[in-house]
Amino acid sequence: MTFDPAQVLDWRHRALIPQGKCLYIQSGDPGDFDGYLIGVAGHVLESHTKDMMFALVVPERRACPNRNEADVNAHDEMFSERVLRVSGSLFRALCPKACIIRGPLNQRNIIPLKFIFSEPDMYGDLVESQPPSAGPISWRSVVDLAEMVQRKDVTSVVIDMNGSMGYFKLLTKLAPSLGSKLKASGVPIVIMAGVLAEQETGTLRVPGRDPRSTMNAIYHPEAVQLLLDMAKKEGVPLLFVTNNVCNHMFRFEDSEDIIKELELKGLMKDLATQWYGPHLKGKCVPFDWVSFTSMLLYNRFPALLRTEKRHLWVGKHDASILVLDIADPNRSTTPTISANLHGTQLWGVVDSVISVDRSTMLQLARSLAKEMERL
Template identity: 50%
Template sequence: MKQKDTEADRSPSFDPAKFFDLRERGNISNGACLYIQAGDTSDFDGYLIAAAGEVLQLRTKQFDFVIAVPERRVWLDKNENDLTKHDPVYSEEVMATGGAILRHLCPRACLVRGPLNQRNVIPWRMMFNEPEKYGPLLQGLKPVNVQWTALKTLADRILSPQVHSVMLDMNGSVGYLDSLVKMLDRDGEQVLGNKLRASRLPIVIMAGVQAEVVPQTLPLPGRDPRSTSNAIYHADGVRVLLRLAKQYSVPLLFVTNNVCNQLLKFQDAGEVLEQLLGLREGEGGLLRKISDTWFGMAHLKGKCVPFDWVAFAAMLLYNRAPTAMKVVQQELWVASKDPSVLVLRDTSNQTQSDVVMKNLEGTELYGMVSTVSYIDHAVMLALAKYAVATHSNYTAPGK
């Protein structure tokens, strides 16, 4: 289909490049800034925001980009019912595949290998196989040295007086965070908390469900339907993140699954290619191949939602484009026994419906947080196209 011009494409006042310089309009404080992205090496949108992070590092002065990737639980026997099992040998293949892709997409980024995720809820028969699906995409590309960085090195970098501020997101598992904070000890944790606040940006959390709506998460045995993917894998990491935010007055910005499904959905890989990535048939390199592979899966037909891109766009637009993004204040309720259950409640409607009461069951009020209610569709597309085009030019052979 032919891509139509949008208001964002035509408007001379909207310049996507400016939003990839986080110092434009003074959004982050002076001095060196460290951005730690929660890496996701399975979903396409995890790789898209990794590539966009590389563009951020290119456009923003004194800005270091880190992708922290916890080791996820893996098992090759698809008939195994025990979801707590883990194959460390196969896991190395998974990490090697994802790490190589990240290194190709992000040649300057610091790639940090985190510890093993605490939990898996996906049946092994449904688990995405990175070496099988993504491994062939690396054939013909120049071999790279992934150069995983140890978590201790990241801890030392955070404590360095040369780093003035730190940004975090939860666009993937934060399985690294509790181990990182333990390494920092009490005094170091205070340094991290102060630097998070100094960034003047919220921690963007791509997770949570709305209290007023029946959860639409994939029903799985042992999974609370209110638990969303990024939060479900490492409860201790989520618990530490919420504690840091409250203790050091760091704002939280939630982007829920409900909002993502409303704001950015495509029919198939072809629509993603043209409308989101701004590419034609035959154009694009590794990123395009990942998109075709991921969104080419039959079960995603008609519901191709790049969740992480909505969250990344929210980070770029926060306090910089009031007409392009709307944010509301809502109550955050967290399950006392499982912090992966994150429920956002609309305070403008205090009706005690059966759905609300069921969603709040077993939770405690955390406090008021910001949640994204709207992002201009054309703006999200324009930002993505700019990121892809700039990344392609920057990482092209000979660059």
């Protein structure tokens, strides 16, 4: 199927978004290359869609300059400010019109510090090389975000879970209309997380981590539970994108492969070079791009996106455990399924992505570079 990227990036084309302003809240992922890629896409989406506003929430991750520190939750406030200054400056350069929100400190981290990417070390020079016109980041707050949600001319809100949801608890408290406006958008909450019940988990095995817990849900399990509760109460559909799907459909060999295939230029090219180092050779997957593209195609371009119904099971005491089981009462149980469903409770039926047309993902990514030049 042929398509016009400009039509996909006009969110009102073939969509159910009502008249009035629509606020898109992107849960930012400030370390990964693909987090910046979808940030650029949000900026372009705003320019293509009438009466759309784009807000990007950048979480404060638990940061420590000592990579040999044994405590994975160690946090150095001064170093954290350096991390935020780098990521915020990059987002400001790439998304000059976005409302960039400083989110709260992540509740927890489970990855050993020696494995965590250091933004000041790896991206610092890229920030210094930006033209003076880019300017320093001027943060907005979750309070500001809530005021945007509550505006009378904002008739719908779209939110994703491509990063930490730490801001969600305060946002729900300050913006009582959030749930109804999420429902009004006609767009599902896209969740980049979860594991398939019938498959062995492939998450990094580290102490203190349930292997069924995936990254975006790990940072703030309480906020994830609040998100699920609101979706159920308001009848907002959920669209899950798992790592299983991304690994299968959108894998690249190295940074050069990604730069060539996505036709990256300028700062995005530099970010890809820094992020996809030798340790990721053969395993370079822009996960967030699969999720973002799925969100744009859902219910608009069905020939380009395949989904299936699954039962969502959530950890009884830890909402970062999200297990997607086949929605078939006649399916046979296996030891793997039993183990993955242990200690969970049924939330309900959700949509789960099976596949996204690869050429579509590539064409949309390639169109961003041209759009950024135009904007």
